[in-house]
Amino acid sequence: MTSPAARTALDLTADLPVPDLEGFYRDLHRHPELSLREHRTAGKLAGRLRAAGFETAEGVGGTGVAGVLRNGDGPVVLLRADMDALPVKEETGLPYASRTDGLMHACGHDLHITWLAGAAAALAAGRETWSGTLLAVGQPAEETGQGARRMVEDGLYERFPRPDVLLGQHAAPGPAGLYPHAPGLIMSASTDVDIVVHGRGGHGSRPESTVDPVVTAAYLVTRLQSVVSRELAAPEPAVLTVGRIEAGTRHNIIPSEARIALNLRTQSEAVRERMLAAIRRIARGECLAAGCPREPEVTVDATFPVMVNDADTDRRVAAVHGEVFGAGTVFDPGAAMGSEDFPQLAVGSIPYSYWFVTTTPAEVWQQAPGDELMEKVQQVPSNHSPHFAPDLATVAPGVRTLVSGALALLSVA
Structure with missing residues (x-):
């Protein structure tokens, strides 16, 4: 039997404005900005949050964005996306490749922002189905490890409701359509x-x-x-x-x-x-x-810091993802050697769940040598590669993961 959270998530994301979100993503990809210089990016995200009905502030911790949507009694759930790009010269050959020489969204943060904007709009449009408070955060300077700390030090949780739980996700190499979770140590x-x-x-x-x-x-x-x-x-x-x-x-x-x-x-x-x-x-x-x-x-x-998912929170989110996307799409990959500053948002031991969304285009994956999943992962463009180009087909699923994850923790009617 499908849970209320999964059913509601599927309903709220059934008619996502995919062409609009893809256009938003392409625009972000064309205009990458380095850590603590994400002024244009922050403005674009803030505009989307305001249009969805969020009370929104810019300049938090420098260039951070925070938007709150209060919707009655219930938990306060924070959804986070990072915004900064990298000093990498793009070599993807995409028609929407970076227009700023030597800079590139080579880690998928442009996709993260798109997912957050889409999820915020979908949850706001369906607010009659849930209660609680959403806090949408566009975080600067993840690549330099400064952004989360700066937002907290700038009074994020004094200016906005303190969250009961944090949710985040990251684009990763692998055949599009998988959602790796680890109910414990996930990043180093x-x-x-x-x-x-x-x-x-x-x-x-x-x-x-x-x-x-x-x-x-x-x-x-x-x-x-x-x-x-x-x-x-x-x-x-x-x-x-x-x-x-x-x-x-x-x-x-x-x-x-x-x-x-x-x-x-x-x-x-x-x-x-x-x-x-x-x-x-x-x-x-x-x-x-x-x-x-x-x-x-x-x-x-x-x-x-090390990133250690709260086991109960992550299991709840992983369970709803399994319902939404089907058997075999959610699995435990073990801890990665990659790192994130996301845990610095968890001041006072706020529980969190952080997972991956695989984004390698089908044709790239099929051409990669090897038979086993992890063997092929080593052969496709990874994060920070000048050839990293997520599949646009993951725009809608990435919105759906955030929506369903949030609904697993909010009070669903």
């Missing part, structure tokens, strides 16, 4: 680390009169690869990535310093601390071995 913590190696610069023809930080940095990068493989137990998932090395200005100048940027992905605070200790130890050791004139600078920068 992320920590950025910057290292400055100090050498003694000089002429490229006289390396003996210098202490070359480039060579030291090269040894350091190589040695760091042993942290995960040789200092952590096999059951302790972790990733260490060197994302950037910078040094020097010309071919024949040995520079006086080299800079290394690292990113860590961990699923426990204990593992994170052990990795940071190992990085500091290895950096000091390599610089000592090279005879560097001073110790390296190791700075811990942006950090994203």
